[in-house]
Amino acid sequence: DLKTQRYLYSVLTYSWMPVNKFSLNATVLWEQIIDDIVPYWYPIDGLMVKDMVNSGNYNIFSGTLTPSLSLLEGKLNIQALLSYAHESHT
Secondary structure (H helix, E strand, O other), X not given: OOOOOEEEEEEEEXXXXXXXXXXXXXXXXXXXXXXXXXXEEEEEOOEEEEEEEEOXXXXXXXXXXXXXXXXXXXXXXXXXXXXXXXXEEO
């Protein structure tokens, strides 16, 4: 019996600007797919049959950090993006 997939999603962002020439932005994201639907393959009489099944919950956690530096009276802007992501199935 196939159940309906449901989603939970949350985002938290923060910006810090101690001076006009420097800023730091941070984002944290969490997403969960409840009763994730995936294909399931199995043999019947020498043929491969595909069925759709619920495989549990799928979790995604990610975070980004973006420092920004403005130089030469605002004519040069240097940014970096640092990110991390972790996915799991329960």
